Every structure is written in structure tokens, then in C-alpha cells.
Amino acid sequence: MSAGYDLEAEIQFTLSALAGDDPGADFQDWWAERHRAGYFNVTRIPFAELDKWRFEPDGGNLVHESGRFFAVEGLRVRNGEALWSRPIINQPEIGVLGILVKEFDGVLHCLMQAKMEPGNVNTLQLSPTVQATRSNYTRIHRGANTRYLEYFRESRGQVLVDVLQSEQGAWFWHKSNRNMVVKVTEDVPEHEDFHWLTLHQVRALLGTDNFINMDARTVLSCMPFAHPRGTRGDAFSEALVRSYEHDPELALHPLERILSWLIEAKTRCEWNSRLIPLSQIEGWSKGEDEITDDEHRDVRVIAVSVEAGTREVTRWTQPLLAPRGVGLAAFLARPIGGVLHLLVQARPEPGLLDVVEMAPTVQLMSHERDGGPYVNDVLAARPGQVRYDAVQSEEGGRFHHAQTRYQVIEVGEDFPAEVPENYCWVTVRQLMSLLRHGQYLNIEARSLLACVHSLW
Amino acid sequence: MSAGYDLEAEIQFTLSALAGDDPGADFQDWWAERHRAGYFNVTRIPFAELDKWRFEPDGGNLVHESGRFFAVEGLRVRNGEALWSRPIINQPEIGVLGILVKEFDGVLHCLMQAKMEPGNVNTLQLSPTVQATRSNYTRIHRGANTRYLEYFRESRGQVLVDVLQSEQGAWFWHKSNRNMVVKVTEDVPEHEDFHWLTLHQVRALLGTDNFINMDARTVLSCMPFAHPRGTRGDAFSEALVRSYEHDPELALHPLERILSWLIEAKTRCEWNSRLIPLSQIEGWSKGEDEITDDEHRDVRVIAVSVEAGTREVTRWTQPLLAPRGVGLAAFLARPIGGVLHLLVQARPEPGLLDVVEMAPTVQLMSHERDGGPYVNDVLAARPGQVRYDAVQSEEGGRFHHAQTRYQVIEVGEDFPAEVPENYCWVTVRQLMSLLRHGQYLNIEARSLLACVHSLW
Numbered sequence: 070m071s072a073g074y075d076l077e078a079e080i081q082f083t084l085s086a087l088a089g090d091d092p093g094a095d096f097q098d099w100w101a102e103r104h105r106a107g108y109f110n111v112t113r114i115p116f117a118e119l120d121k122w123r124f125e126p127d128g129g130n131l132v133h134e135s136g137r138f139f140a141v142e143g144l145r146v147r148n149g150e151a152l153w154s155r156p157i158i159n160q161p162e163i164g165v166l167g168i169l170v171k172e173f174d175g176v177l178h179c180l181m182q183a184k185m186e187p188g189n190v191n192t193l194q195l196s197p198t199v200q201a202t203r204s205n206y207t208r209i210h211r212g213a214n215t216r217y218l219e220y221f222r223e224s225r226g227q228v229l230v231d232v233l234q235s236e237q238g239a240w241f242w243h244k245s246n247r248n249m250v251v252k253v254t255e256d257v258p259e260h261e262d263f264h265w266l267t268l269h270q271v272r273a274l275l276g277t278d279n280f281i282n283m284d285a286r287t288v289l290s291c292m293p294f295a296h297p298r299g300t301r302g303d304a305f306s307e308a309l310v311r312s313y314e315h316d317p318e319l320a321l322h323p324l325e326r327i328l329s330w331l332i333e334a335k336t337r338c339e340w341n342s343r344l345i346p347l348s349q350i351e352g353w354s355k356g357e358d359e360i361t362d363d364e365h366r367d368v369r370v371i372a373v374s375v376e377a378g379t380r381e382v383t384r385w386t387q388p389l390l391a392p393r394g395v396g397l398a399a400f401l402a403r404p405i406g407g408v409l410h411l412l413v414q415a416r417p418e419p420g421l422l423d424v425v426e427m428a429p430t431v432q433l434m435s436h437e438r439d440g441g442p443y444v445n446d447v448l449a450a451r452p453g454q455v456r457y458d459a460v461q462s463e464e465g466g467r468f469h470h471a472q473t474r475y476q477v478i479e480v481g482e483d484f485p486a487e488v489p490e491n492y493c494w495v496t497v498r499q500l501m502s503l504l505r506h507g508q509y510l511n512i513e514a515r516s517l518l519a520c521v522h523s524l525w
Numbered sequence: 526m527s528a529g530y531d532l533e534a535e536i537q538f539t540l541s542a543l544a545g546d547d548p549g550a551d552f553q554d555w556w557a558e559r560h561r562a563g564y565f566n567v568t569r570i571p572f573a574e575l576d577k578w579r580f581e582p583d584g585g586n587l588v589h590e591s592g593r594f595f596a597v598e599g600l601r602v603r604n605g606e607a608l609w610s611r612p613i614i615n616q617p618e619i620g621v622l623g624i625l626v627k628e629f630d631g632v633l634h635c636l637m638q639a640k641m642e643p644g645n646v647n648t649l650q651l652s653p654t655v656q657a658t659r660s661n662y663t664r665i666h667r668g669a670n671t672r673y674l675e676y677f678r679e680s681r682g683q684v685l686v687d688v689l690q691s692e693q694g695a696w697f698w699h700k701s702n703r704n705m706v707v708k709v710t711e712d713v714p715e716h717e718d719f720h721w722l723t724l725h726q727v728r729a730l731l732g733t734d735n736f737i738n739m740d741a742r743t744v745l746s747c748m749p750f751a752h753p754r755g756t757r758g759d760a761f762s763e764a765l766v767r768s769y770e771h772d773p774e775l776a777l778h779p780l781e782r783i784l785s786w787l788i789e790a791k792t793r794c795e796w797n798s799r800l801i802p803l804s805q806i807e808g809w810s811k812g813e814d815e816i817t818d819d820e821h822r823d824v825r826v827i828a829v830s831v832e833a834g835t836r837e838v839t840r841w842t843q844p845l846l847a848p849r850g851v852g853l854a855a856f857l858a859r860p861i862g863g864v865l866h867l868l869v870q871a872r873p874e875p876g877l878l879d880v881v882e883m884a885p886t887v888q889l890m891s892h893e894r895d896g897g898p899y900v901n902d903v904l905a906a907r908p909g910q911v912r913y914d915a916v917q918s919e920e921g922g923r924f925h926h927a928q929t930r931y932q933v934i935e936v937g938e939d940f941p942a943e944v945p946e947n948y949c950w951v952t953v954r955q956l957m958s959l960l961r962h963g964q965y966l967n968i969e970a971r972s973l974l975a976c977v978h979s980l981w
Binding site for chain 2: 161162163203228231232233245247325326328329332335336339341343344422423505506507508
């Protein structure tokens with residue numbers, strides 16, 4: 070991780086990758102400066118060197134001495150006769166993911182943060198204004214105050230978005246975070262780790278690999294305003310714009326039908342999952358520095374030591390979940406009656422509160438083998454069909470080098486509108502309406518929807 | 526339970542109680558006939574006499590031999606330093622509660638069922654057309670087919686309501702049922718256990734104690750049509766009608782603010798609950814025929830033997846949860862700007878999926894001591910303030926003689942509109958909008974809302 074790290078090369082690599090979506094020299098200077106100002110060193114350590122973390126003697130869960138923060142526990146899933154178990158992160162508290170927005174000269178700007186996370190592939194990513202667990206902001210870690218938190222915790226602006234949304238149901242037990250957008254008119258001091266970017270600029274940066282972090286993407290997905298005004302003028306762009314603005318009756322299915330379809334899928338799904346002690350999971354082994362599945366395909370539980378800071382360096386150790394490869398999340402997108410429809414999947418994930426949420430057409434964790442009936446439509450897409458394609462990072466505070474390839478694949482009007490029972494064509498307008506409530510779209514679908522917002 | 530049971534006296538008692546809300550002689554004859562036709566005998570038995578049920582040797586959960594149906598397990602709740610545990614019903618499958626509706630001569634009618642449940646105080650209650658667990662309708666119990674299920678499982682009509690709603694969060698672990706209303710135009714055969722009643726008649730029957738069962742009430746609460754047209758013409762009725770029909774800006778709080786308020790309450794609540802083996806709950810003891818808390822205040826787990834049938838008698842045994850007294854659920858209702866507002870509470874219940882849902886202003890389980898700041902406003906209400914008052918039964922298939930007193934108490938414009946942080950004034954229109962989605966209103970709030978619908 071820290072071995073052979075070349076700071077200037079990374080800065081150069083990142084900034085050169087930005088070329089097509091460049092928010093300007095001012096931003097580049099700030100980004101390079103933040104890279105140089107921060108010290109960040111992540112090293113793998115054996116579990117025995119974890120400080121303030123221990124495996125509980127009774128049950129073997131990996132817990133923090135405060136009893137808070139998060140824990141690595143066991144999860145057992147039963148589906149009829151089938152039974153499997155795995156490690157899972159249990160973090161039973163609601164954090165805040167908030168973007169502060171403000172108009173400058175009539176243009177909406179977002180206050181974005183340059184933030185380092187121990188699991189990031191590239192140290193620094195662009196994050197929401199506030200990204201804080203409840204343990205963070207109630208100061209269990211005795212760290213610094215969370216900057217700008219007061220705008221989200223007190224009524225200091227107009228709340229544009231406020232909704233509880235789930236996170237990875239394969240890796241988290243019942244986790245949800247509060248996604249917020251608050252608009253202010255007052256002057257906001259701009260701390261050196263923060264930078265105002267237009268919403269347009271932030272969305273354009275979604276075209277760059279591993280630049281906008283997961284927490285920013287989920288908040289961006291919920292922003293129902295300033296959506297694309299197709300500028301390319303081709304049929305796809307026109308259908309995309311209509312997908313945001315159509316009359317309700319132009320959607321293939323009314324919203325009520327879509328809700329029924331999702332409930333029907335929940336009813337069919339007989340997955341029953343529960344937490345069990347970590348020591349009771351089967352098919353997994355604990356070594357000195359990792360917990361692995363016996364097939365060596367799934368995530369590993371590892372431990373890292375982190376040194377980070379600017380003027381003052383802090384040190385901590387923590388566990389991380391480390392997947393072994395890159396996941397895939399793709400929407401098939403098809404114009405139906407001139408309105409672009411996205412094909413969503415009702416997908417069970419054992420850690421989701423209600424087990425089933427709407428997911429991308431194809432969602433493959435790096436260890437999964439069965440991506441469903443549309444994998445080949447994604448893998449064999451011609452270049453002209455690929456409307457969005459980037460590799461993005463998942464939460465670097467809990468996952469080590471977790472990356473997912475996000476794609477939007479256009480299919481033509483000859484593509485079957487008839488789909489298997491776990492799939493449904495929906496418009497962006499319908500998804501935005503559902504995003505006012507939690508537990509409809511999973512984190513991968515929301516990440517990908519944020520990318521759809523960037524398609525102008 | 527069966528001791529000293531006098532069938533004719535019960536029929537007479539029920540029908541005389543109907544006097545004020547009488548749907549007619551035809552209905553009375555049918556109801557009395559259903560009473561006489563059915564044979565139903567419920568007897569308490571020791572746990573050792575349970576057939577097909579057993580306490581698991583490992584962990585002590587009370588389970589059915591099929592591994593399905595439901596189980597009585599342990600629940601442990603942690604709230605900061607506080608820790609408590611109790612028995613809870615785990616039934617990880619989604620059932621259907623459905624009312625079939627049809628217009629006769631332009632008037633909406635509901636196909637209601639006369640249904641016996643082992644825990645009912647009065648044997649027979651008026652139930653939805655379909656009330657079936659998934660185990661029921663996939664025939665785990667090898668009983669008869671569920672009548673009329675095809676209207677809800679196949680597309681045989683217009684789906685007016687379809688939403689997953691929670692049930693008692695104190696007694697059920699993560700239970701939700703599919704609440705449905707399906708409208709048909711075709712001829713529907715009327716089986717002898719079923720009777721068409723107008724929606725007006727069904728709602729009027731909510732004025733009778735223990736007549737409309739819990740499953741019917743929750744479905745009725747979600748029916749957003751044919752709402753009251755205040756006929757009394759007093760200020761309360763006028764404010765009530767406006768509560769259904771007002772312009773959005775006439776509500777005290779916009780809907781988005783109410784959603785934020787609920788999320789804020791969820792964020793504050795640090796209850797963390799999980800299933801544990803029943804043998805590990807503390808402060809409870811298992812005897813030969815009941816599991817009780819050491820203070821003898823809370824529900825007991827008991828076992829019953831049931832003989833039931835019409836022509837053919839079937840027998841089964843099962844556990845039930847038996848509360849020791851009558852619960853209380855009351856809305857304070859206050860006109861604000863001429864629009865009636867109900868005071869809802871953000872209330873944690875350990876078995877709810879997301880722990881906190883909106884509850885009545887006052888909700889007291891029979892064993893609870895602390896009903897919050899508004900208990901006295903309910904208990905000391907003058908008769909003229911009491912707009913609704915009836916004792917209703919909770920689910921007789923899982924609970925033994927579980928009753929709740931439901932009340933709507935009118936307070937005047939001098940009543941403080943400022944409320945503590947866990948409370949919020951909302952209109953009926955706003956609640957109906959939230960009821961299109963699950964996990965906003967708990968079962969007691971929905972039951973009570975169904976009663977509000979009856980206030981014409």
C-alpha cells in the first residue's frame with residue numbers, strides 16, 4: 070500500500086485523467102496542493118497489532134473497545150434448504166452524508182471535500198461536505214469536530230434532500246446513512262480541504278475513474294434538480310431528457326405497478342438472514358492477518374495501520390473488508406416510446422433491511438459467478454452502445470481497494486421490452502420519485518443513477 | 526376460554542352492540558348463522574402437549590417442525606448502557622391481507638369474511654377477504670386452498686392498494702404483510718363465510734368493540750378513497766374533512782419537513798436489537814405451561830389446542846402471546862388553521878425493521894408504565910372531546926385476548942402547537958400520502974387511522 074508510493078506521479082496521473090472534464094486550473098492547483106499537504110500512510114498489520122480492537126472471547130466478533138464504531142460479525146443466510154454464512158460489518162448507527170450547496174451568480178455550487186480514506190486505491194477522493202458516522206460526530210474517537218456539520222444538524226439552510234439510504238447489502242448489516250443536501254445563502258468559510266464546484270463540474274468529474282467517492286455519488290443521485298438538458302441532440306440524449314421530464318402516462322408502467330412488482334419480488338424471496346457470532350461462520354478461516362473463505366474468491370477481512378494528517382499526524386488501526394477483484398454494475402437503457410427506460414432488477418442482498426431493493430440490470434460482486442440473464446448484453450456491447458463507462462471506488466473507510474465498473478449500455482427498440490419477473494423497465498423520473506424514500510434503490514443503482522445524471 | 530361458553534348469548538351480545546351501526550337484518554342473519562355453523566374450541570395446554578412444535582435443544586427457541594410458520598425466539602435490545610431481553614415472534618415471510626372490492630349500483634362494496642382465530646376474545650370477527658401467511662397459501666399446513674387468493678396473486682382486477690406494512694414491533698421481529706385492495710367488475714361467487722358490505726357499513730362497524738379485526742383495520746387504513754364528507758357540520762367535522770382535502774400549504778409542516786423529523790428521530794434513537802436464543806433471555810422463566818417475566822407484567826407465552834371447523838373439524842396446537850391487560854392508543858386531534866391535525870409520535874419498537882415509526886400520540890402496551898407527556902390529556906378528556914372510543918382486538922392468530930382501547934381526543938386551538946421533539950402535527954392527507962409506502966405508520970397508528978376514516 071505505501072510501498073513504492075510516488076506522490077507526484079499520482080497527482081500527475083489523476084490530473085491528466087481529468088483532462089476531458091477539467092474544472093479549471095484553480096481546481097487542479099487546489100487538488101495537487103491537498104495531495105501534497107496531506108500525509109497518509111496505510112500498512113497492513115496482523116490482527117494482533119490492532120489497537121483498541123479485539124476478537125471477543127465469547128463468539129469471536131471483531132469489536133472496538135468502545136462498543137461502538139463498527140464490528141465484524143457473522144451473517145447466516147437461509148434460503149429454503151440452502152444455508153451459507155460469511156463475515157459482515159455491523160454498524161448500527163446512522164451517519165450523515167451531506168452536500169452543502171449555494172448559488173454563486175445564479176449557478177448552483179457544491180462544497181466538496183478532498184478526503185483521504187485508508188481503503189482508497191488512490192489516497193484522495195472528492196467527497197461530500199460532511200461524511201460522518203454518528204460515532205464521529207458525537208466524538209467517540211475524540212477527534213476534531215466535523216466541519217460544516219452544523220448546517221446539517223441544525224436548521225441552517227433549506228433542506229433540499231433528506232433521506233435514509235442503504236449501503237452495500239453484501240457487506241453491511243442493515244446499514245443506512247442520511248443523505249442530505251442543504252442550500253444556504255449566507256457566507257460559508259471555505260476551509261482548505263474544501264472547494265466550491267458547480268454541480269455541472271461535479272457531475273462531469275464522474276467521468277473520471279475513482280475520483281468522486283461513493284458517499285458523494287449516493288448524495289448526487291438524490292439531487293432532483295438541474296438535470297441534463299441534452300446538448301448532443303442525438304436520439305439517445307433526447308430520450309434521456311424525456312426520461313426526466315415525461316408525462317407520467319408515457320412511462321411503460323405506472324409507478325404503482327412498479328411498487329407492486331417490487332413487493333411481489335420481496336414476497337417471492339425467502340432469504341432469511343441473521344447475525345451470528347463470527348466464530349460460527351462456516352467455510353471461512355482466520356489466519357494471523359486475514360479471514361478468508363476457503364475458495365479464496367470472496368472478500369477478506371484484513372487489518373491496517375493508518376498514519377494520517379496535515380500539520381498534526383494521527384495514528385489508528387482498524388479492520389477493512391478487502392474484495393479480490395473489480396465488481397460490475399450496469400444499466401441497460403432503452404428508449405420506449407421516445408422515453409429512455411432503465412432496466413432495474415429486484416435483487417436480494419442479505420444485509421439489506423428488507424432484503425430486496427432495486428439494483429442495476431447487471432450487478433456482479435467481484436466474487437460472484439451468476440450475473441443473471443443480461444450479463445452478455447453488457448459484456449458484448451459495441452463501443453457505440455456504451456454511454457457511460459468508469460471504474461468507481463466503494464467506501465474507503467470500510468473497504469480496501471473496492472472498485473466497481475459502472476456502465477450504461479444503450480439498447481435499441483428491437484431489444485425485448487418483455488423481461489423476466491425480477492426485472493422492470495423504469496424511467497429516471499420514476500426512480501427520482503422513489504428516491505424521496507429509503508429502501509427502494511440499492512447503493513449500486515444510486516451510484517449508477519448519479520452517473521446517468523452526468524450524461525449530457 | 527371454552528369454559529362456560531354460551532354461543533347464543535355471544536351472538537345476542539354482539540348483535541345488540543351493533544345497534545347503532547346496523548348494516549341490516551340480512552347481515553345480522555348471516556353473522557348469527559356463521560356463529561352457529563362454526564365449531565371452535567380453544568383450550569390451554571402445557572407446552573409438552575404441543576404437537577409438531579418443540580423447544581429446540583440448542584438455544585431453546587420454540588419452533589414448528591416444518592421450520593416455517595413462525596417461531597418464538599429471544600430478542601435482546603441495547604440502548605446505550607441499558608440492556609433488556611424478551612420473547613418475540615419471528616415469522617420471516619410476507620403474508621397477504623387483501624380486501625376485494627366491487628361496485629354494486631355505483632356503491633363500493635367490500636367482500637368481508639367471518640373468521641375465527643384462536644386468540645379472539647369473541648371467537649368470530651370480521652376480516653379481510655384474504656388473510657393468509659405465505660405458509661398458508663403455499664400450503665405448508667396442508668389445509669384447504671385460500672379462497673379468493675387468486676384475485677390478489679394473479680392480475681385479476683385493478684390493484685388500488687398494494688403496500689408492505691409492519692405489525693406490532695413489540696411482539697414481532699421484522700414482520701410485514703402485504704396490504705392489498707383489488708377492485709373487480711366480474712361476478713364473484715359469494716362463499717358462505719363471506720358477505721358484501723358497503724365501505725360505509727364496514728367503517729361504521731369500527732364503532733363496535735372487537736368486531737373488525739386487526740388485519741381488516743390495517744387494510745382499511747390504506748384505502749384512500751370514499752373518505753368522510755362531514756355530515757354533522759360542526760367545526761370538528763369540517764376540520765376533519767379539510768384534513769383529507771386541504772391544499773398542501775395549509776398543513777402546519779410540509780411533508781418533506783415531516784420526513785426529516787422522522788429521520789432525525791431515527792438518528793437519535795440508539796436502540797440496537799437482535800435475535801438471541803430464547804434460552805438466553807434474562808428476567809423470564811419457563812414453566813410447564815407458560816413463559817413469564819419475573820415481574821408478571823409483560824406478555825406470557827402460552828400454548829393452546831384448537832378444534833375448529835364447519836362440516837369438517839380440524840385440530841391443531843400452537844403457541845400464542847398473551848398480554849395481561851388492555852393497551853391504549855390515542856390520537857390527540859387539533860384544528861390548526863381550520864384543518865384537523867393529528868399528533869403523531871416517533872416511537873421506537875425493538876422488532877420494527879427500522880426501529881422507529883410514527884405511532885399514536887399515546888401508545889401504551891398493557892405492561893408499559895411510561896406513556897409520555899400526553900397521557901393525562903387522554904385520560905382526563907371530557908366526554909365531549911372523545912370523538913372515537915372503542916376497544917379493538919389485535920391479531921387473534923398470534924395473540925391471546927390482546928385488546929387495545931383506541932381513542933381520538935379533540936383538543937382546542939388553545940392546546941399548544943409546540944410539541945417535544947419526538948412529536949409532530951400532521952394532517953390525514955399527509956398520512957395517506959405516507960401510507961403509499963411501508964414503514965412510516967406503525968400498526969396502532971394505522972388501526973387508529975382506520976377509525977378516523979369512520980368518523981362521519
